[in-house]
Amino acid sequence: MFIHDTILNRLKRGCETMDYPAGDAPALPDRHGGGLRVESARCAADCSACVSVCPTEAITRASGQAVALDLGRCLFCAECVRACPDRAITQTGDHRLAARLREDLVLGGTGKEQVRLAAALNERLRGLFGRSLKLRQVSAGGCNACEADTNVLGTIGWDLGRFGIQFVASPRHADGLLITGPVSKNMALALQKTYAAVPDPKIVIAVGACAIAGGPFVGHSQVSDGAGALVPVDLFVPGCPPHPLTILDGLLRLLDRLGGPSGKG
């Protein structure tokens, strides 16, 4: 009667998938501060307190220039938030972080206090991938946290499949790559071969600080400092690891499935 019990159980529990993006997004956990906001106007003249505390040297300040925070290298440890005496860097509590261009992740200049969110793909690619996007996941030597948070998108609560997005077994079946990890030297050839094996047209998504810029391993000789060194990237999802909501938001933004240019939630 195993089947009978299972069916009954499922009927009792009903649909457990969240309403997002039709409904509200789930709340971020308390420790997760969301994105960062840099208002360089508030910085003191010679202050570089945040520069020295950043573990990945994501923050730079040339003398006489405004501070620059590279969200792509940021591990979101919030040390800089605590170190800043002038409250120039603050946490926004916003889960939306994905960007199309690498430059869009560098915060600090005028008009660039927060990350410029990703625009959708062009019309042709939206037509091809909008309702069916098959991705090949390449785990290129990281700590596996980004893979875990990407994986959870396939569970009942998130249900990535309802958007037509799926992870496939072979790059030959895929429309694009989703890369995590800093691309160690051992995985460099594999990543290149995988990219070459995906049929055109293809897209590449880099998820996590490692895939964007090398993460905590930045500058190490055995690491390529991110996927961008080897393949052209269409979507950057910063975080260490990014919350599943951030990743989902990025994917849906890419496919313009959030409903409206401003997006809800």
Add this chain to the structure above:
Amino acid sequence: MDYPAILLIVAACAYVAGMAGALLLRRVGRLALSVGFGLAAVGGACGFLSGVTSLATGQAAARGAVTFWSGPAPNLRLVIQADPLSCFFVTIVSMLGAAIAIYSLGYSGAYLGRKSVGLLAALYNALLLATTLTFVAGNVWVFLIAWEMMALLAYGLVTFEHEDRETRGAAVFYFIMSHIDAVCVMLGFLVLFQAAGDFSFDGLRGVGAKLSSGQRDTAFLLFVVGFGIKAGLVPLHVWLPVAHPVAPSNVSALMSGVLIKTGIYGIARVCFEFLGGPPLWWGALLLALGTVSAVLGVLYALMEHDLKRLLAYHSIENIGIIVMGLGASLMFVSTGHPVLAALALAAALYHTINHASFKGLLFLGAGSVLHATHTRNMEEMGGLVKRMPQTAMLFLLGAVAISALPPLNGFVSEWLTYQALLQGFGSTDSLLRLMFPVGGAMLALTGALAAACFVKAFGISFLAQPRSQAAERAREVPASMRLGMALLAIACLFLGLFPTVFLGWLGPVMNQLTGEALAGRLSLAGGWVLAAPGANAGSVSTAAMTLFGLSFLLVPLFLRRMLGRRAKTVRGPTWDCGLQGLTPRMEYSATGFSKPLRMIFKALFRPHREVQREYEFSPYFARSLRFESHVEEVFEERIYRPTRFWILRVSRRVRALQQGSLQVYLLYIFLTLLGLLLWAV
């Protein structure tokens, strides 16, 4: 004018000329090769035409026996009789002989300078002549003389590469088994003779009625053992996987294709014509032996990694299927169903010619692979489909045919066999009728296992990457070798696509043996559909299948042309999971491929597996690794080895009589002489 008979005589003359030419010219290797094998091909072509026209025009049935020479004693005559059964088998031997002769023109080139090619060609011609003579023999003398000549010439050919110790041993074993079977056949004929008083086949026809039941059973068993050894029927098959691989490949093809069929010819002729009126258990015994041969043959074939041994075991399987058909036919004769008997016999004989064509093709393919890579071991091959594409395609055709896949010939003959077996259950009330469905089930099992075996044989030998230097350097074989194989492939296609035509030719043979020609009963719709006789029997049309298949294939091609014009094609390397490169060491090995079946049937195989590794720190970083795996051949271990052991042991005891001194031997003779004289007095 009996043109086919004249053609047959021309064929015989061509063989003799080929033999003489090859021997006379043997110093000039290339000329001997062309002359010898060229004349063999001519002879084969004439023989083939002779056989086919005899059967098609019905002249074979109208022929009587011809006495060429009469000796001093009343039974000492040279009698030739080319009746339908003989013509059918002459067709088989000639077809195969001609195709293999053409193949040999290229294949024997490898022996030039090393060994006497003229001798090979001469022996080949002589073997074809002896085999043809066996089939057209009209009395026991000619039959037995030709039989012995066949055995002797086959021995000569098997031992052609006698430098190798394995070959010598195998050839001697073959020779011994041939003689045991000749003795059994001779004894069988003697039993028949003492009731008939006549050695000619005409006189022996129906002699079974004159024998007591004990004598008939004895004769039957003697013939089954004798012809069974020749055919390779389990448990008398042990010589086959030993002798066939060591012969040169063209000879292996001839042996597997034709020589073992002489056993089938013998059983057919003796059981149907001479003995007649069989009790039910004769057919049941043949059916049982055939079933066991079929299953065991294919199981042992699966475990082999020597390509030619694999094919040799497969011959045992196919002989099993043929004997199943013969057994079923005899059972139907006993229970009084002549139409079903003719159907089963037709299935058996059809499978005979089918096996000759596709097994010949496969052995020639194996020979081509051997020629190109110099190894028979499948574990060292691979990647040959890119280097030898035409050979690979022809081998694939043979593999598809032998796996009984439509629309080729193996499918047709197995379909006919199934039809006969399925209708057998209702034909009798005896308990033995259970053998029919069991036989059918076992046949299905062997079909599946045969397909698995050939996936392994083709896949490991030809596909993926080369596993050794030899395979890497392989080149496509000369055109004559490919032509020989192509001829047999055409035969397979013809026999598969036009079964009704062929069964029409087979009509006189069935008429001769069972009195029922099945004329018109087997074909519907003007010959396009093959139908089995009987109320619930099925029908199939391979030609229609092929036409439908081809037309379905045309639709996507058409669509692609119309719609896919703008799509661009990109060529890239095979996806290899991003590794640095695929190496041959990552491929399936033949042993590995067959492991699941080895485990399933381990009660039969009793596999023995041993792994020894040498390591310093940890077993995961071994310095050297030794793997040994072997499978036990049940008849060899349980029957032949103990028999050999006991014979040798008794001989050693008797050997004590051999003192070694001349005087003692003379004394033995003298005492014997005295003893005999005293006894006479």
Add this chain to the structure above:
Amino acid sequence: MNSSPQVVDFAVGLIPLLAAIMLVLQLLLLAQRMLVTVIRVFALQSLLLAVIAGVVGYTCHAWHVTLVAVLTVMGKVLFLPWLLERLIRRVRIEQEISPWLNMPASLFLCGGLTLLGYLVARPFASAERVGGNTLAVAVALVLTGFFLLINRRKALTQVLALLTMENGVMLAAIAFSSHGMPLVVELGIFFDVVIAVMVLGLLVFRIRETFASMDTSRLNELKG
């Protein structure tokens, strides 16, 4: 019988006598040790055989038997003894070495064998062409020749023993049945003997070379 009665009577009387003398010569061979003498006794025996053959041929007007007589004279009386004496001179062996069974015992045994020969030949007595115990003598010659073959050790004596067995067979062929053996058989036997002796002569020489002696008891490794 196609001759006059006196001739037949003469033949009937002479032939058994000659046969008996042949048997006596055979027994003499048993006792003889000098090789040259052995050869000469054999030649004499063959001569007697030839005479018997000639008488039978003359009496029965069977020309092929006469031919046999002539051939026997040429072959066994003249050619073979000459060949063997030449061989002896080359090999330089003069004497036989002691046999297995000593002389009284062997003579006794040969007596028994002669008796056996007589017993064996009794049922065939009526079929003989010329009367007497010729078949009995023939069988006795074969048996005693065989015994001689076993008993003696020198290869040459063994060859001679074989030849006396042939004499016995020839005698049986001439004497037996009313039609005689077909000529082809007798010629066959004859040529077989000549060739056999030539081959054996060669072999004796080789034995001598290999073993430095003609003693065939040295050939004791004849096993598989």
